[in-house]
Amino acid sequence: MDTIEQNRIEENREIVRAFIDALFTKGDLTAVDDYLAEDFLNHDPPFGADTTREGMRQAGALFRGAFPDWHAMPDLLIAEKDLVAEHFSATGTQRGELLGVPPTGRTVTLRGINIFRVRDGRIVERWGRLDELGFLRQLGLAPEQE
Numbered sequence: 001m002d003t004i005e006q007n008r009i010e011e012n013r014e015i016v017r018a019f020i021d022a023l024f025t026k027g028d029l030t031a032v033d034d035y036l037a038e039d040f041l042n043h044d045p046p047f048g049a050d051t052t053r054e055g056m057r058q059a060g061a062l063f064r065g066a067f068p069d070w071h072a073m074p075d076l077l078i079a080e081k082d083l084v085a086e087h088f089s090a091t092g093t094q095r096g097e098l099l100g101v102p103p104t105g106r107t108v109t110l111r112g113i114n115i116f117r118v119r120d121g122r123i124v125e126r127w128g129r130l131d132e133l134g135f136l137r138q139l140g141l142a143p144e145q146e
Helices: 004-027 031-035 053-064 132-139
Strands: 038-041 071-080 083-093 107-119 123-132
Touching: 004 031, 004 053, 004 083, 004 107, 004 123, 031 038, 031 053, 031 107, 038 053, 053 083, 107 132
Parallel strands: 038 123
Antiparallel strands: 071 083, 083 107, 107 123
16 A cells, blocks of 8 residues: 555545544534535434435434433444445433433443545544443433343
C-alpha cells in the first residue's frame, strides 16, 4: 500500500471518529451537514429514523433529548480502502422521554457495530447493527431473558 492510500485510509478513520464524537457525544446536530454527503444513505436506520442524513440528525436529537450526557465511545475503528468499521459502546442517563418511557434517571448502555463508506471526505453510506433488544430491556420495554 502506498503512502497516499495509507493517508486516505487514516483520514477516513478520522472523519468517522470525528462525526460520531460531534453528533452523538457532543450533540452537535450540524455534524450531519459537516460530515455526511448530500446523497448519504443509511441502510439500517436506528429506531425507525429515515434513511437520509436528516434521519441521522433525528437520531442524534432523539438520543440527546433523552440522554443529555450521551457519550459514544468507539471501542474499535478499522479502516480499509473506503470503509471504516466501528464497534462501539454508548452510555447515558435517561433524563427525558424516549420511546414513550418517561425519564428514569437510570444509566443505560447501547452497543453496536457500524460500517461507514467515505467518499471525497464525506460519509456516503452506513450499515449498522445495534443491540436494540438489550437497549429496550434496559428501558423496560422488552422482557428480560429468563
